[in-house]
Amino acid sequence: MLSGLQNPRQAAAQLLNFGLILSTAFMMWKGLSVFADSPSPIVVVLSGSMEPAFQRGDLLFLWNRNILSETDVGEVVVYNVRDKEIPIVHRVVRKFGTGAHARLLTKGDNNAADDTELYARGQDYLERKDIIGSVFAYIPFVGYVTIMLSEHPWLKTVMLGIMGLLVVLQRE
Amino acid sequence: MYNSLTRIQNVFGFFTTVAFVVAALIAASDFTAPRTPSATIKPTNVQVVKGRPHYYSTKKEEYAIIKFSLNADFSSLFTWNTKQLFVYVTAEWPAAPGAGNSANQTNKAVIWDSIITSPSADHLSNLGPASLKKLRKSAAGKTIDPSRGKLSLKNQKPKYQITHPSGKIASTDDVTLRVHYNVQPWVGVLTWNQDSDLGLWKKMADGVSAAFALPALKKKEGEKAR
Amino acid sequence: MASQERIAVHNLADLKNTSDDAIPNYLNSLKFKQDHRLIDTRLALGYSAFAVAAACFAWDYKLGFDATKYYTAAAVALYALLNGVLTFWISFVEKGVVYQGVAPDGTKISIATSTKKNVPIYNVKITVTPKNGSPPETIELARSFTEWFDVQGHFIARPFQSVFATAVPLIAKADPKRAQSSAPVPDFLNADADVLDAIAASQSTTTSTGAEATPAGKKSKRRKA
Numbered sequence: 001m002l003s004g005l006q007n008p009r010q011a012a013a014q015l016l017n018f019g020l021i022l023s024t025a026f027m028m029w030k031g032l033s034v035f036a037d038s039p040s041p042i043v044v045v046l047s048g049s050m051e052p053a054f055q056r057g058d059l060l061f062l063w064n065r066n067i068l069s070e071t072d073v074g075e076v077v078v079y080n081v082r083d084k085e086i087p088i089v090h091r092v093v094r095k096f097g098t099g100a101h102a103r104l105l106t107k108g109d110n111n112a113a114d115d116t117e118l119y120a121r122g123q124d125y126l127e128r129k130d131i132i133g134s135v136f137a138y139i140p141f142v143g144y145v146t147i148m149l150s151e152h153p154w155l156k157t158v159m160l161g162i163m164g165l166l167v168v169l170q171r172e
Numbered sequence: 173m174y175n176s177l178t179r180i181q182n183v184f185g186f187f188t189t190v191a192f193v194v195a196a197l198i199a200a201s202d203f204t205a206p207r208t209p210s211a212t213i214k215p216t217n218v219q220v221v222k223g224r225p226h227y228y229s230t231k232k233e234e235y236a237i238i239k240f241s242l243n244a245d246f247s248s249l250f251t252w253n254t255k256q257l258f259v260y261v262t263a264e265w266p267a268a269p270g271a272g273n274s275a276n277q278t279n280k281a282v283i284w285d286s287i288i289t290s291p292s293a294d295h296l297s298n299l300g301p302a303s304l305k306k307l308r309k310s311a312a313g314k315t316i317d318p319s320r321g322k323l324s325l326k327n328q329k330p331k332y333q334i335t336h337p338s339g340k341i342a343s344t345d346d347v348t349l350r351v352h353y354n355v356q357p358w359v360g361v362l363t364w365n366q367d368s369d370l371g372l373w374k375k376m377a378d379g380v381s382a383a384f385a386l387p388a389l390k391k392k393e394g395e396k397a398r
Numbered sequence: 399m400a401s402q403e404r405i406a407v408h409n410l411a412d413l414k415n416t417s418d419d420a421i422p423n424y425l426n427s428l429k430f431k432q433d434h435r436l437i438d439t440r441l442a443l444g445y446s447a448f449a450v451a452a453a454c455f456a457w458d459y460k461l462g463f464d465a466t467k468y469y470t471a472a473a474v475a476l477y478a479l480l481n482g483v484l485t486f487w488i489s490f491v492e493k494g495v496v497y498q499g500v501a502p503d504g505t506k507i508s509i510a511t512s513t514k515k516n517v518p519i520y521n522v523k524i525t526v527t528p529k530n531g532s533p534p535e536t537i538e539l540a541r542s543f544t545e546w547f548d549v550q551g552h553f554i555a556r557p558f559q560s561v562f563a564t565a566v567p568l569i570a571k572a573d574p575k576r577a578q579s580s581a582p583v584p585d586f587l588n589a590d591a592d593v594l595d596a597i598a599a600s601q602s603t604t605t606s607t608g609a610e611a612t613p614a615g616k617k618s619k620r621r622k623a
Contacts, residue, residue, distance in 0.1 A: 051296060051297075051298060052255070052256055052287065052289055052293050052296035052297050052298070053255065053256055053258065053287075053356040055296065072280070073262055073280045073281070073282060074260060074262070074282075074352050074354060074364060075364075076354075076362070091258075093281065093282040093285075093332070094280065094281040094282065094334075095278075095279070095280045095281075096279045096280075096336060096337050097267070097277050097278075097279070098277050098278060103337055109258065109285075109287060110298050113226070113227075113228075114226075116226070116228060117228060124337070125337070135362055136361055136362060137199075137360060137361045137362065138356070138357060138359065138360065138361075138362060139195065139359055140358065140359060166177065166181075
């Protein structure tokens with residue numbers, strides 16, 4: 001019977017709804033990445049080294065294009081250190097030279113010492129390419145969900161499961 | 173299913189929409205508050221010594237200690253959306269002739285900074301209990317305290333000695349001190365001092381010292397420092 | 399063909415979807431030949447957009463952001479374009495069409511349905527295009543879902559089918575049994591509580607005995623109401 005062909009289409013359409021929700025979220029994130037030229041245009045603060053400005057769970061929006069001027073002293077930047085997983089949010093406090101190979105030193109507002117000890121072995125300064133963006137906007141607390149999710153991984157599974165179920169069971 | 177979960181979803185969705193609209197309005201309100209910052213700064217005592225500027229320094233290098241006097245009025249930067257004001261003083265000098273590969277190479281280093289919290293953020297500041305109590309008392313009953321934006325420092329010692337990757341900094345010419353600020357909002361965009369007026373926000377009046385030269389190396393002080 | 403599954407009667411989307419699904423089932427059982435071109439185009443657009451996103455995810459995961467950012471930019475643009483076309487397709491071409499097909503005699507039929515938010519009325523727009531090239535005829539219906547859903551959320555095929563068979567001569571021709579000239583329209587919305595209780599009681603006993611038997615038994619109860 002023809003309705004036998006009807007059902008796989010219906011199932012495919014329902015699956016597509018779920019797929020499009022996921023892919024749209026992903027592509028919006030990538031669009032933002034491309035726009036800000038940063039692999040991670042929104043980051044969540046994980047440490048208290050910039051307190052009281054930023055606390056754990058605050059959301060930071062990054063901009064990684066030097067359209068008007070170079071990344072300068074006083075800017076709050078997010079940088080990656082070679083062979084270290086977690087990006088760090090600190091303020092640039094020294095800059096020697098200009099251009100791509102200018103030497104930058106960072107420090108957390110709440111730390112007594114600068115970041116020399118956080119850098120890779122033998123690395124005294126950052127270069128522009130280590131930086132994945134400068135903070136330009138701020139929303140407090142919203143990112144705390146992700147800290148909860150990474151500290152309690154089972155929450156992730158539960159949430160994904162609920163979301164999937166909702167979309168599959170309910171059509172618009 | 174429909175009755176409970178979807179309704180929770182709807183309520184949560186509505187809540188987030190409202191929260192984001194309110195946050196956006198608060199952030200936008202920043203642009204309606206005029207900013208008229210002003211500052212004067214001048215170096216009062218400049219020394220260059222040789223030693224280990226940081227506890228982790230492995231080799232001795234030249235470093236400069238610049239004492240300065242600062243008068244500043246940043247009271248207009250404090251609004252209901254100000255979480256903290258980060259004030260910092262930089263020393264800037266061009267690259268030594270011949271040392272850099274282009275003439276406009278600059279060097280810039282923070283010599284002093286200060287976090288000025290808004291009364292609404294006092295509880296977050298990293299202070300001992302006694303000074304925190306004092307800080308809170310200073311703004312008791314106030315949500316905004318513009319008087320905190322007034323700075324008057326005389327012959328202030330720098331927080332950070334300045335060095336150069338080459339290890340040489342003595343007898344550098346054309347050093348200027350410059351005052352900067354960074355306004356950290358409760359929500360919205362972070363702002364720094366501007367180079368030009370922007371709507372109601374005026375650029376900082378003055379805020380730059382006259383150019384001065386770092387003196388030649390002073391051996392004895394270096395030994396005393398470390 | 400009555401569905402044994404129950405749906406939440408407060409969920410308008412469920413009411414509409416169940417009804418929408420019943421239309422192809424009914425018409426195809428009358429030897430109408432369904433035309434799947436609309437949904438096939440939608441699926442093709444949707445799945446190619448998804449494929450673009452999946453490919454983007456793959457290269458981003460394997461090669462990192464900086465090495466692939468120009469491809470990613472292109473993928474984002476392409477994805478936005480495909481999604482735009484898909485939205486256009488759904489809102490301006492499909493326009494709520496849930497069935498397109500050809501009757502055994504060669505007449506084309508297209509059925510679009512819609513609901514308004516919080517109004518439990520099923521709006522149906524049926525376009526019949528005769529084979530001989532004469533201009534298409536449009537029939538519009540607005541019927542309450544209560545006509546073919548009972549209080550517990552069971553879909554009852556017979557009243558639903560007779561709505562179509564009665565309104566559309568083409569369907570009446572294919573299924574004369576269902577075409578009634580004067581089916582009474584029960585009005586649950588205005589019925590008082592006692593009557594509703596009586597109906598609920600009668601249905602809770604009848605539905606358990608078998609779906610096909612239900613409508614006949616219920617009809618008589620409704621007439622009394």
